[in-house]
Amino acid sequence: MKVAESSKIDLSTLDRKILRALQEDGRMTIQALADRVGLSASPCLRRIRQMEKAGIIAGYSATVDQKAVGLPVSVFISIKLERQRARELDAFAAAIGGWPEVMECYLMTGQFDFLLRVVCADLEAYEHFLREKLTQVEGVASIESSFSLGQVKASRVLPL
Known part of the structure; x- marks a missing residue:
């Protein structure tokens, strides 16, 4: 069983805002996200890519209602x-x-x-x-x- 090593990564206030927004709506456009957190699109995307590379953002997925697909x-x-x-x-x-x-x-x-x-x-x-x-x-x-x-x-x- 592989256990992830816990390494504390310092997240800025801006990084935390980006993560909160992405968790709430992962389909948000980069421009909408940048506007929401008070950045321009390029630096916002750069921060996202850095967090993906660092493993902070582990992936993207759709949340499926288990009852709606017959698994209640x-x-x-x-x-x-x-x-x-x-x-x-x-x-x-x-x-x-x-x-x-x-x-x-x-x-x-x-x-x-x-x-x-x-x-x-x-x-x-x-x-x-x-x-x-x-x-x-x-x-x-x-x-x-x-x-x-x-x-x-x-x-x-x-x-x-």
């Missing part, structure tokens, strides 16, 4: 492994890495080793995922599923 069920799954050695942790991460149902996976402290957020069409699809994929991973000691009744808040905008 969100399941949070707590996984406990038989052993918590690096080899077993890496093997689990590799096993679930290619599964499209897994939207997020976190290595955790506490009672469980991993927390997953999985989306699926219905309970039957979740059962299939559980039986055919998750329970087939070597070294899993326990699986605890919690179904979301509804989403109270979702944000992809970091508090910069």
Whole structure:
């Protein structure tokens, strides 16, 4: 499992304004963004490119409504492994890495080793995922599923 190195990068007030604006509307034109943050287009684009190169801006994507595309069920799954050695942790991460149902996976402290957020069409699809994929991973000691009744808040905008 590859863990990103944490390196503190100093962001200027202007960089933070740019990032906030892009998080709120990633399709904004460079000119509109520059106007919003009080820069001309060229220096604004230069700052964006620098933040992309530094890995601060990791990519661009569209936010898709999971219910609108037929995936209304969100399941949070707590996984406990038989052993918590690096080899077993890496093997689990590799096993679930290619599964499209897994939207997020976190290595955790506490009672469980991993927390997953999985989306699926219905309970039957979740059962299939559980039986055919998750329970087939070597070294899993326990699986605890919690179904979301509804989403109270979702944000992809970091508090910069």
